[in-house]
Amino acid sequence: MKRFSLLLIFSAWLCCPAGYGQQMAWHIVTTVAENPASAVTVNYHCSSSDSYVLYTLESDPDFAMAKKAWPVCQRWSTAEIPNTARNSTFYTQERYVCHATLSGLAADTRYCYKIVTDGSGSDVRSFRTAGVPGNWKFVAFTDFQHRENPVTLPLVRQMKELASDAVLMLCSGDQIDVAGNEYEWTFLLDNDVFRDFVYACSPGDHAYWASDKVDGHYPQYDYAYTFNHLFKFPDNGAPDSRNTSYWFRCNNVLFVSLDMHNSDISTGTRFSDQLRWFEETLDRLAGTYQYLVVFEHKSIFGSEIVDSAVARNLRPQWFPIFRKYRVDLVLSGHDHIYSRTFALDGDRPTTDPEKGTFYLDMGSSGDKRRPLDRSLTESPRHARVLDLKELDMSCACTVDVEANRLLVTVYDQHGHTVDSFAVPRKQR
Numbered sequence: 551m552k553r554f555s556l557l558l559i560f561s562a563w564l565c566c567p568a569g570y571g572q573q574m575a576w577h578i579v580t581t582v583a584e585n586p587a588s589a590v591t592v593n594y595h596c597s598s599s600d601s602y603v604l605y606t607l608e609s610d611p612d613f614a615m616a617k618k619a620w621p622v623c624q625r626w627s628t629a630e631i632p633n634t635a636r637n638s639t640f641y642t643q644e645r646y647v648c649h650a651t652l653s654g655l656a657a658d659t660r661y662c663y664k665i666v667t668d669g670s671g672s673d674v675r676s677f678r679t680a681g682v683p684g685n686w687k688f689v690a691f692t693d694f695q696h697r698e699n700p701v702t703l704p705l706v707r708q709m710k711e712l713a714s715d716a717v718l719m720l721c722s723g724d725q726i727d728v729a730g731n732e733y734e735w736t737f738l739l740d741n742d743v744f745r746d747f748v749y750a751c752s753p754g755d756h757a758y759w760a761s762d763k764v765d766g767h768y769p770q771y772d773y774a775y776t777f778n779h780l781f782k783f784p785d786n787g788a789p790d791s792r793n794t795s796y797w798f799r800c801n802n803v804l805f806v807s808l809d810m811h812n813s814d815i816s817t818g819t820r821f822s823d824q825l826r827w828f829e830e831t832l833d834r835l836a837g838t839y840q841y842l843v844v845f846e847h848k849s850i851f852g853s854e855i856v857d858s859a860v861a862r863n864l865r866p867q868w869f870p871i872f873r874k875y876r877v878d879l880v881l882s883g884h885d886h887i888y889s890r891t892f893a894l895d896g897d898r899p900t901t902d903p904e905k906g907t908f909y910l911d912m913g914s915s916g917d918k919r920r921p922l923d924r925s926l927t928e929s930p931r932h933a934r935v936l937d938l939k940e941l942d943m944s945c946a947c948t949v950d951v952e953a954n955r956l957l958v959t960v961y962d963q964h965g966h967t968v969d970s971f972a973v974p975r976k977q978r
């Protein structure tokens with residue numbers, strides 16, 4: 551009898567994705583909608599076809615005035631996707647991938663919600679809508695590359711405390727190491743830290759890493775399948791990069807996510823289509839924002855040695871476009887080295903406040919770090935570079951959006967300020 555009970559428990563454990571226990575909904579994340587002052591999207595994976603989101607004002611903790619939002623759900627696994635990790639629960643366990651848009655929300659207001667599955671509710675999550683009058687702030691990370699590293703979650707917790715009034719958390723790619731491994735996403739998303747904020751992210755090249763090494767190589771996805779089934783972003787992106795490229799307007803800032811694709815590809819029609827989409831989007835939205843922030847994974851003015859294809863291929867594609875639209879700030883990662891440029895007009899430093907674009911690669915919000923190389927230490931474009939490996943340092947930043955500037959303050963994992971700079975407001 552005892553052996554039979556143990557068998558039952560073991561069978562139940564096998565049926566549930568590793569680490570979820572009896573949870574009916576997991577990977578619960580709140581993502582930005584096109585206008586996060588009035589709408590957000592709730593994303594989750596679910597073992598049941600019967601689920602919805604119950605949401606209300608945070609001032610209504612008993613959910614007495616709660617409303618329902620019905621999700622769009624899709625049965626999904628990676629079983630049919632080439633190259634993917636076959637030992638992953640993404641592969642072995644089909645589930646419902648759901649997203650529900652909560653719309654008609656009041657600006658600058660805290661809400662809470664839970665996922666109701668087969669009649670029982672998840673724990674309660676919260677978020678704050680945008681639409682903040684006056685100054686406001688957001689937080690940015692890069693490269694959590696979360697394979698059980700000890701840095702990421704304490705760093706996220708620290709930034710939530712340092713910027714408790716932030717309306718947005720953003721990451722410029724490489725949230726995980728191998729995107730086909732569900733357990734890596736679980737470590738990042740399913741805990742008491744990575745929650746209660748509105749999130750936006752661009753895909754890193756690791757969002758295309760389909761499985762662990764096979765014959766000395768990491769098999770790649772042709773699309774960011776798992777990223778796209780964890781995060782639903784505004785459906786306004788480039789034709790062949792939907793959901794990985796997109797834009798949203800948060801208060802007076804226009805944010806644009808770009809998809810810099812996988813480890814092997816840095817040219818081709820997906821890039822030319824995305825360039826065209828970027829120009830068309832910016833032309834259409836001219837006059838509707840005060841600041842322009844791009845987040846994309848591969849830093850076009852980062853190290854020329856870590857990934858030489860970035861300087862060779864991506865840089866000449868993108869810097870003339872960023873120059874044309876006078877982007878204020880480009881948030882990137884990829885190098886695992888900290889590098890921050892002076893204001894650049896195209897590819898050259900400028901002191902003209904109407905022209906400058908600042909490029910910030912914070913290197914790592916996890917524990918993967920690389921030493922400095924001479925392409926950065928000898929660079930005339932860079933105002934500050936940090937050897938994260940030597941310093942045993944990881945970074946995240948707050949961006950204060952003020953009437954006449956963006957004030958960027960970069961912190962290490964101990965809460966010390968390691969860099970700060972101001973991006974002056976341009977006439978637009």
Ligand SMILES: [Fe+2]
Pocket residue numbers: 693695723724754756883884885886
């Ligand atoms: Fe990375």
